[in-house]
Amino acid sequence: MFPTLLIFTTLLFLSLSLSNAQKPPLFVFGDSLYDDGMTLYNGVKGAGLSTGLTAKLILKSRLVDTLTVVLSPISLVTQFAGLPFLQPYLLPGLKDYTKGINFASAGACVLVETRPQTINLKRQINYFIQMVQKLKQQVGEAQANKLLSEAVYLFNIAGNDYVTLLQKNVKKLPLSNFKRNRQMNMILGNLTIHIKTIYNQGGRKFAFQNLGPLGCMPSMKYMLAFKGTCAPEPQELAKMHNAKFAALAKRLQTNLPGFKYSIYDFYTSLYLRVIYGSRYGFRESETACCGSGSYNGDFTCQKKDQSFTVCSNPSEYLWFDAAHPTDKANQAFSKEFWSGGSNLVAPYNLQNLFAAN
Ligand SMILES: *[C@@H]1O[C@H](CO)[C@@H](O)[C@H](O)[C@H]1NC(C)=O
Numbered sequence: 001m002f003p004t005l006l007i008f009t010t011l012l013f014l015s016l017s018l019s020n021a022q023k024p025p026l027f028v029f030g031d032s033l034y035d036d037g038m039t040l041y042n043g044v045k046g047a048g049l050s051t052g053l054t055a056k057l058i059l060k061s062r063l064v065d066t067l068t069v070v071l072s073p074i075s076l077v078t079q080f081a082g083l084p085f086l087q088p089y090l091l092p093g094l095k096d097y098t099k100g101i102n103f104a105s106a107g108a109c110v111l112v113e114t115r116p117q118t119i120n121l122k123r124q125i126n127y128f129i130q131m132v133q134k135l136k137q138q139v140g141e142a143q144a145n146k147l148l149s150e151a152v153y154l155f156n157i158a159g160n161d162y163v164t165l166l167q168k169n170v171k172k173l174p175l176s177n178f179k180r181n182r183q184m185n186m187i188l189g190n191l192t193i194h195i196k197t198i199y200n201q202g203g204r205k206f207a208f209q210n211l212g213p214l215g216c217m218p219s220m221k222y223m224l225a226f227k228g229t230c231a232p233e234p235q236e237l238a239k240m241h242n243a244k245f246a247a248l249a250k251r252l253q254t255n256l257p258g259f260k261y262s263i264y265d266f267y268t269s270l271y272l273r274v275i276y277g278s279r280y281g282f283r284e285s286e287t288a289c290c291g292s293g294s295y296n297g298d299f300t301c302q303k304k305d306q307s308f309t310v311c312s313n314p315s316e317y318l319w320f321d322a323a324h325p326t327d328k329a330n331q332a333f334s335k336e337f338w339s340g341g342s343n344l345v346a347p348y349n350l351q352n353l354f355a356a357n
Helices: 002-021 051-061 074-081 121-139 141-150 159-168 177-200 218-223 232-255 266-275 327-339 350-355
Strands: 026-030 100-102 152-156 205-209 260-264 345-347
Touching: 026 074, 026 121, 074 152, 074 327, 074 350, 121 141, 121 177, 152 350, 159 177, 159 218, 159 232, 177 232, 205 232, 205 327, 205 350, 232 260, 232 266, 260 327, 260 350, 266 327, 327 350
Parallel strands: 026 100, 026 152, 152 205, 205 260
Antiparallel strands: 260 345
């Protein structure tokens, strides 16, 4: 038994290292939907985020104040891509940058003043620039440049910018078109700068998850004291942003030689699951599994000294907590992003983007 296992492990190791040698790296930027530990390693206690893994931990231990590292949909994407679990950049003792790194951090926004205490996109990009130097030290300039140009750069960002905007204007909704456009142009303007920074470092393959249906999030409905399936103002903002962003990506493709991209229509995918939950296997698609208040939209899930409830079967739920889908939902999203048809992810899906030259 032992030698067989040894041979098997050796073969597995060989095949993994061989195939890994050819995999383009994946660099991830964004907010809590993609956070795989950045916030935790930044010293924020209890930064266990969403997803079913947390649910399992809570259900098992009931120790809600224990730190829990939680897997985001990124862990599934990396499995599809044949990459190992992506380490968060702030993990102490990090040495290997050749497979990619996760910079995403909970609460992150595009605009720096929106939530100053978080690792916003600008800080994530600064970490990336720092990392490029470390990668060059690791493998040399030429190999580093090759990896950077073959890499996929994956983003999920800007949702928190709009959530905060709505929070600040809760009594003044709907927003005027002037206000909407001003904010949107600033967000898209800054996003453009950050994309170009990566392009100037050699990045060519970009993937974006568009904004989800913000108005259907339990947290949003709780905040706006909205009763119904999806609150209209946040829906409007998300749709406008997504349309403008799609046009922006097209322009970047025209203006930047070699720029390739993928946009995953997360908005539609999540929205369909909200309104037709049972068709997708979700018994409950409006109220979160974990939290308190209407729709469990109050962010008390896993918080120490707060009272909240946790459902007994997270896989029947679309939302794990007030703003994050369950593992079951994340699995479906990752699969669609990876290999979905052009109605959901275009012009490339992630699989084709990884393979593109
Ligand atoms: C970037 O955001 C800041 C606010 O944080 C804004 O003043 C600036 O105009 C934006 N830049 C662009 C190019 O839109």
